[in-house]
């Protein structure tokens with residue numbers, strides 16, 4: 001059971017203090033994060049890619065699970081905001097000697113660190129840390145169990161807005177292992193809040209949570225039906241490391257039914273974009289010809305993640321003026 005994050009995210013004056021989940025955040029907050037990220041996006045092309053918004057602050061990347069994209073883009077984002085950055089991973093931390101995640105966080109806070117970016121296999125880990133550290137410390141959820149991956153969803157929203165010009169009237173399909181996906185949960189909250197026309201989940205019933213229709217989505221197991229009229233195709237990784245037992249018959253059969261190929265993509269609108277949070281499993285949930293094709297925005301998602309994470313860190317740390 002994951003505790004409710006919505007209250008703890010705000011300070012006494014109603015300002016966003018932590019970024020733990022998108023569930024419960026108002027549309028204005030999401031739009032403001034996207035707008036600020038827009039002003040950071042040109043940084044990658046500048047000769048000097050730094051602004052002093054977090055100068056003198058220390059950001060700790062606390063990753064108890066593997067990560068390529070999230071950890072690295074958080075590091076780049078924090079450095080572009082002029083913060084000092086410390087990267088810690090499970091193998092290098094004293095949790096491997098039995099210390100609790102909370103004692104690790106308290107120990108690091110005693111060194112006068114300011115912002116924790118936390119990834120853990122346990123749902124609620126970032127909430128636990130946020131609720132036990134002093135008021136001035138900020139926490140960002142970089143993925144907790146199956147629960148939430150809110151910065152991933154925000155960079156996905158940023159990519160959709162750039163590619164499609166907005167959210168109104170869009171039909172979005174989320175395909176694959178929704179059951180184990182923290183990304184899908186955060187995407188559904190963000191897409192609903194930003195007002196897309198329809199969210200469709202496509203996958204085998206064994207990989208779709210039973211309660212999910214209550215989130216206002218439509219569900220189908222049929223790719224042709226599900227992709228019809230779709231503007232944005234969001235693929236998910238088959239999360240075998242989180243599965244108990246055999247939830248798909250075989251990888252080949254899964255690919256045959258749900259793997260995104262050029263043939264299946266032809267059911268969607270001709271200008272539909274293809275997204276994937278990564279890491280991608282080629283030949284399992286997506287064919288290489290689609291992942292590398294001209295409708296794929298997968299690498300743009302990665303690039304956009306830097307600007308979006310800069311925007312979120314700047315917002316939490318109080319530096320919300322334009323760069």
Ligand code: CP
Nearest residue numbers: 067068069070277278
């Ligand atoms: N999308 C995502 O979270 O990727 P990483 O696991 O590489 O951070």
